[in-house]
Amino acid sequence: MKDESTSFEPSDTRAIVIGAGLGGLAAAMRLGAKGYAVTVLDRLDRAGGRGSSIDQDGHRFDLGPTIVTVPQVFESLWEACGRDFRADVDLRPLDPFYEIRWPDGTRFNACSDDARMEAEVARINPDDLKGYRRFLRDSEARYVVGFEGMVAKPMHRLWETIKVLPTFAWLRADRSIYGHAAARVRDEKLRMALSFHPLFIGGDPTHVTSMYALVAHLEKEFGVHYAMGGVQAIADAMVDVVRSQSGVIRHGAEADEIVIRDGAARAVTLTTGETLEAPLIVSNADAGHTYDRLLRNHAKRRWTVPKLRRKRWSMGLYVWYFGTKGTKDHWPDLGHHTILNGPRFTGLLNDIFMRGKLSDDMSLYIHRPSVTDPSAAPEGDDTFYVLSPVPHIGWDDAVDWKAEEPRYREKVAAVLEDVMPGFRDRISTELVFTPETFRDRYLSPHGAGFSLEPRILQSAWFRPHNVSEEARGLYLVGAGTHPGAGLPGVVSSAEVLAKLVPDVRGQYDEQRLAAE
Structure with missing residues (x-):
C-alpha cells in the first residue's frame, strides 16, 4: 500500500x-x-x-x-x-476482575458472568437492574462503532471522522460516560462502577465521551487478564x-x-x-x-x-510501590485488584481535572500481583502498588512533590490502614513515583500519566x-x-x-x- x-x-x-x-x-x-x-x-x-x-x-x-x-x-x-x-506469554484470566469498595462498607465485584453481575447490581440497588441491562446494550453498540470501527483504522483524514458523526450523534457521544451512566442507573455507587474506566487511560469520566461505555462490553466478552x-x-x-x-x-x-x-x-x-x-x-x-x-x-x-x-492533558499519578514481609496470609479479603473510593467521586474528579487541586481525600487503586503470581515477591511476602490519581504539574501553582510527597504518603497510609491493618510495620522495601517522576523518567509533558486527555x-x-x-x-x-x-x-x-x-x-x- x-x-x-x-x-x-x-x-x-x-x-x-x-x-x-x-x-x-x-x-x-x-x-x-x-x-x-x-x-x-x-x-x-x-x-x-x-x-x-x-x-x-x-x-x-x-x-x-x-x-x-x-x-x-x-x-x-x-x-x-x-x-x-x-x-x-502466559496470560491468566482474573475472577473477579476487580473489587470496588466504598467508605460505608459497600462492595462490588466485577466479572464476566451475567448472573453474578446482576446479583452485584441488585445487592446495591435492585431498582437499577433494568437500567443496568440497558447500559450493557448501549455498551455493545458503542463497541461496534468505536472499537471495531475506529480503533485500528487510520484517522488522519478528516473525512474518516466526519462520516461517523451521525452515528456518534445517535449514540449521544456528546454526553459524558458518567452522564450516560447517570441516565441509566440512579444509585451513585453504580454510576461510579459503570463510568470510572476512562481513568485507566487518563480521562475524566465526567467529561470524556460516553463512547467509553464500550469498556463494559470489552470486559464482559473478553475478560480481564494478568x-x-x-x-x-x-x-x-x-x-x-x-x-x-x-x-x-x-x-x-x-x-x-x-x-x-x-x-x-x-x-x-x-x-x-x-x-x-x-x-x-x-x-x-x-x-x-x-x-x-x-x-x-x-x-x-x-x-x-x-x-x-492549549491542550488538556491527562491527570498525574502518585504511585507507592512497596513490599511487605511475611504477609502472604494477611488481609485475605484483599485480592489482586481493589479500588477504594473516597467520600467523593465527581467532586474529586473536578479537583483533579478542572481545578488542578490536590485534595486531602482520595480514591486508591491497589494492585497485589503476588496473590496470582508468586514471582512478584519473595516466598511468603507480598508486592503492592498503590495508585492515587492527582493533578498533573502543568497547572499554575502546581504541587511541589519534593516537599509534598512525605505528607501525601502519610495520607495514603491512613486510608490503607483501614483495609491493611499493620501494613506499615511489615514494609521491607519501597519506591515512590510522582508526576515529577513521570516527567523525568518518561519525558511526559506536565508529568501527565497518559499523554493528552x-x-x-x-x-x-x-x-x-x-x-x-x-x-x-x-x-x-x-x-x-x-x-x-x-x-x-x-x-x-x-x-x-x-x-x-x-x-x-x-x-x-x-x-x-x-x-x-
Missing part, C-alpha cells in the same frame, strides 16, 4: 523507532514483519516504557499497566509476525520477536532530535551526539515531547508549542496523527496518538502504522546479500 506521506526509496529499508514502550515495540514488530531493518532506541535500561518494571530487594514492581484486556490485539500482532502469542511476570513479560517477549526479525534494541540511547531535510525525516540525533540515518522514523515518545522537543528546530504546521499548551475533541482526527503532517516519513505510535492510551490502544496504533507504510519484504535480504 502506497501512502503520499512516504518519503523513502523502496530499496532503503532502514527504520528507526524512538522508544521501547509497548507501542514502539509493537511498531518494530509490525515493521519487521513487513521487511524493514529496524533499530529501536530507548533511554531506559529495560524495555516496556511505562509498562516496564523494577526489581528491588526480591520484589518485582510493575510500574504501569497491570491488566490485559482485549488479548486479541496481541494475538493479531504476533500472528502478523508468524508467531503464537499464547506460546510466548500476564504472569507482569506486563514486563509481554515487553520482553516483544523484544525477543524484534530480535528474531534481526531488529536491534539499543538501551541507554536517548533521542535528542529528529533531523528534517527537504521536508522529510532523515535521521535521529542522540543526546551523545551520535546520528543514525533512516528514511522511516517512528516516534513512540509522547506526542507532546516529539513535537515540542524532538522537532524543536523545525517549524511546525499544526503542532506548534502554543497549540500543545481522551476528550472527544482530542480523539480520532483531532489527536496527533499516526502519520505526521510535519514531515514526510515521520510516524507516531503510542498513547499520544490515535487511538489513545491503554494497552489495546498503544498496540493498535502500531497496526494503524502497518496500514500506512509499504511492504518491503525481501528487499532487506537482497540488500544484505548485495553488501556481502
